[in-house]
Amino acid sequence: MLRAGLLYLSEQPAVFKFVRGNPIAKRLASRFVAGETLDSAVAAVRELNARGITTSLDLLGESVHTEAEAGQAADVAIQMLERIAREKLDSNISVKLTQLGLDIGRPVCVANTRRLLERAAALGTFVRIDMESSEYTERTLALVEELHAAFPPHLGVVIQSYLYRSDADVERLIGLGTRVRLCKGAYKEPASVAHPDKADVDASFARLMERLLERGNYPGIATHDEKLITRARRFVGQRGIARDRFEFQMLYGVRRDLQDALVREGYRLRVYVPFGTQWYPYLMRRLAERPANIAFILGNVVREGVRR
Numbered sequence: 001m002l003r004a005g006l007l008y009l010s011e012q013p014a015v016f017k018f019v020r021g022n023p024i025a026k027r028l029a030s031r032f033v034a035g036e037t038l039d040s041a042v043a044a045v046r047e048l049n050a051r052g053i054t055t056s057l058d059l060l061g062e063s064v065h066t067e068a069e070a071g072q073a074a075d076v077a078i079q080m081l082e083r084i085a086r087e088k089l090d091s092n093i094s095v096k097l098t099q100l101g102l103d104i105g106r107p108v109c110v111a112n113t114r115r116l117l118e119r120a121a122a123l124g125t126f127v128r129i130d131m132e133s134s135e136y137t138e139r140t141l142a143l144v145e146e147l148h149a150a151f152p153p154h155l156g157v158v159i160q161s162y163l164y165r166s167d168a169d170v171e172r173l174i175g176l177g178t179r180v181r182l183c184k185g186a187y188k189e190p191a192s193v194a195h196p197d198k199a200d201v202d203a204s205f206a207r208l209m210e211r212l213l214e215r216g217n218y219p220g221i222a223t224h225d226e227k228l229i230t231r232a233r234r235f236v237g238q239r240g241i242a243r244d245r246f247e248f249q250m251l252y253g254v255r256r257d258l259q260d261a262l263v264r265e266g267y268r269l270r271v272y273v274p275f276g277t278q279w280y281p282y283l284m285r286r287l288a289e290r291p292a293n294i295a296f297i298l299g300n301v302v303r304e305g306v307r308r
């Protein structure tokens, strides 16, 4: 119920306008977002790299409404790739196709994505296409399929285990040889397209994870769920799958203890580092995953306020 309410609020731009200047909301966001500027995100990446953790930088922002805005989003993503290369950071980037113009028209989005991938290929790096709500799943996968042939090692996508269709999509991507990040899925979806019960989402994740570990191309196992992480570790141990054939992935600010433990044990770990002024929908999805975060972070804000 609370999850549904938070996900509903995540889609209300009027609420964001209201909270954008609010210092408590900004403090809440700073737990999960590495600041509003690229400079602040780069500082976070440096800190993570120093802990032996690789990253994926993400400029927050969802659907844009004009061709010019979509072009600007592609320009910023290219600047991110160039900054990563110039400063020799251990990072790739993640983008959303609606930022690159998917809602405006497919040709605009294809042109922007192609321009971005050409730069990524020239710099020898990698772009991950995040997965958005189910209304975009097929269009996202079709576009990735179209561009995969031209940029095979530079392009990857995301599969959400809560969708019924994901079994077939994982086979489709294994067939292509595309790199997949597997996550549970963060959007509010109807029972007609997604498992309503968490136990089924987790079972689907376990099944897809094992298929990807066995037959996929360098999968990203994106979860903070310790049961699933233990299962992955056991599976690769039993099958003799080398630790450089996959990576675990987690979100900035979530389960830092587990992040460090995995690195200490010699597993590869990538942290998703979001930044930018459009942090509101992202923050609301993180709070929806674990409403206890609201109390936890507000408690910290109050304690720090008292100390000051």
Ligand code: FDA
Binding pocket: 129, 130, 131, 132, 158, 160, 181, 183, 184, 185, 186, 187, 222, 223, 224, 225, 226, 249, 250, 251, 254, 255, 271, 272, 286, 287, 289, 290, 293
């Ligand atoms: P689950 O929600 O079951 O949580 C398991 C445990 O992890 C919790 O008990 C808690 O301990 C901890 N935890 C989880 N979320 C937490 C939080 N917000 N704060 C504190 N603790 C938390 N989704 C999507 O739809 N499209 C995408 O492209 C991506 N991309 C992406 C990249 C990466 C690197 C990650 C890690 C995740 C995503 N996601 C995503 C989000 C994903 O779908 C999912 O919503 C979250 O990862 C939470 O699910 P868990 O697998 O962690 O399990």
